[in-house]
Amino acid sequence: MADLKKMAKDIVGLTLLEAQELKTILKDEYGIEPAAGGAVMMAGPADGAAAAEEQTEFNVMLVAAGAI
Secondary structure (H helix, E strand, O other): OOOHHHHHHHHHOOOHHHHHHHHHHHHHHHOOOOOOOOOOOOOOOOOOOOOOOOOOOOOOOOOOOOOO
């Protein structure tokens, strides 16, 4: 029997390009297609690398566009 936990870990660790290639293989070779309208959420790197912190503060420069 397949090691499903290892398989899941491998799938979660795929890059976007690898996930696209896997989708193509599943479609072309096995006739398996994702459900219509479904979105797949990709997890971050499985190797423990920390994701870049999301920017929450921004500097905004206001410039006058002329009198109205």
